[in-house]
Amino acid sequence: MTVNQAGRRMLVAAALVAGCALGASAQTTLSLEEKAQFLRTARITSSKDIPKGVTRPIRLTLTDGTLTHDAAFSAVDEHTAILKFKDGRTELDFVDSYKYTLAAYQLAAMLGIDDMMPVTVEREVDHHKGSLAWWVDDVKWDEGERLKLKLQPPDPEAWNRQMYRMRLFAQLIADTDRNTGNMLITSDWKLWMIDFTRAFRRSRKLLVPGEVARCDRALLDRLRALTKDEVAAKTKPFIGGAEIAALMARRDAILVLVDKLVADNGEAKVLY
Ligand SMILES: Nc1ncnc2c1ncn2[C@@H]1O[C@H](COP(=O)(O)OP(=O)(O)O)[C@@H](O)[C@H]1O
Numbered sequence: 001m002t003v004n005q006a007g008r009r010m011l012v013a014a015a016l017v018a019g020c021a022l023g024a025s026a027q028t029t030l031s032l033e034e035k036a037q038f039l040r041t042a043r044i045t046s047s048k049d050i051p052k053g054v055t056r057p058i059r060l061t062l063t064d065g066t067l068t069h070d071a072a073f074s075a076v077d078e079h080t081a082i083l084k085f086k087d088g089r090t091e092l093d094f095v096d097s098y099k100y101t102l103a104a105y106q107l108a109a110m111l112g113i114d115d116m117m118p119v120t121v122e123r124e125v126d127h128h129k130g131s132l133a134w135w136v137d138d139v140k141w142d143e144g145e146r147l148k149l150k151l152q153p154p155d156p157e158a159w160n161r162q163m164y165r166m167r168l169f170a171q172l173i174a175d176t177d178r179n180t181g182n183m184l185i186t187s188d189w190k191l192w193m194i195d196f197t198r199a200f201r202r203s204r205k206l207l208v209p210g211e212v213a214r215c216d217r218a219l220l221d222r223l224r225a226l227t228k229d230e231v232a233a234k235t236k237p238f239i240g241g242a243e244i245a246a247l248m249a250r251r252d253a254i255l256v257l258v259d260k261l262v263a264d265n266g267e268a269k270v271l272y
């Protein structure tokens with residue numbers, strides 16, 4: 001791998017001298033590309049089921065001989081003409097696919113919010129292609145658990161800003177499954193978005209426009225600058241023309257909505 005081996009050896013040596021195993025803090029010193037490379041190439045040493053969740057991704061342990069870290073692997077790729085949910089709702093051309101998680105990660109990178117997602121790459125495991133995501137260590141709660149425990153973030157404004165970034169992204173990609181189990185919170189109160197297998201619906205309208213109430217300025221700039229061709233190039237082959245056309249229409253709808261919010265309420269209430 002391309003990681004600076006000598007540097008890592010020094011880290012290992014330092015950890016051993018300190019009498020502890022290579023910890024999460026040392027692991028997070030890897031760059032995003034180094035993490036991606038590790039996920040693509042490190043040897044898989046064990047696998048276990050994840051007790052939570054619906055589509056049952058598996059938790060793998062990987063090692064490159066120096067670094068050992070876990071990752072979540074999902075190979076779900078279901079296409080159903082008409083799916084009837086337990087609550088009576090139906091969805092036509094229902095798709096549940098690991099490819100959408102990969103497309104979401106690429107798109108998040110284009111928008112500068114990929115620090116809200118674990119690094120995710122495509123990899124083949126046991127002859128199945130799937131998404132492989134860096135395991136987020138130090139998760140304290142998912143959002144469902146936080147709400148149940150009625151825990152308040154220490155810095156509500158910082159927390160809300162993360163939430164509004166996530167909500168805008170969910171509307172952009174028409175994510176039908178942004179449930180509280182797909183929002184992980186680490187001890188530093190950082191919000192992590194995972195699991196986008198039910199996104200990229202073909203709706204040209206926003207699923208829940210009310211979710212876009214405030215907007216990060218840097219994210220808004222990137223959103224305005226997004227082009228169809230660039231999206232197509234970066235998300236290939238995980239999403240195609242129909243998904244991208246709908247995505248760009250929703251992008252336009254978000255821009256109109258944010259501009260209107262600013263005109264009605266003033267920039268200070270909407271943008272941050
Ligand atoms: N990269 C990850 N880091 C930490 N925990 C994860 C990661 N991926 C999944 N999990 C845990 O596994 C659960 C199920 O994974 P998820 O990808 O949401 O699949 P499902 O389709 O089953 O909902 C999550 O709610 C979370 O608790």
Ligand SMILES: [Mg+2]
Nearest residue numbers: 053181182195
């Ligand atoms: Mg999930």
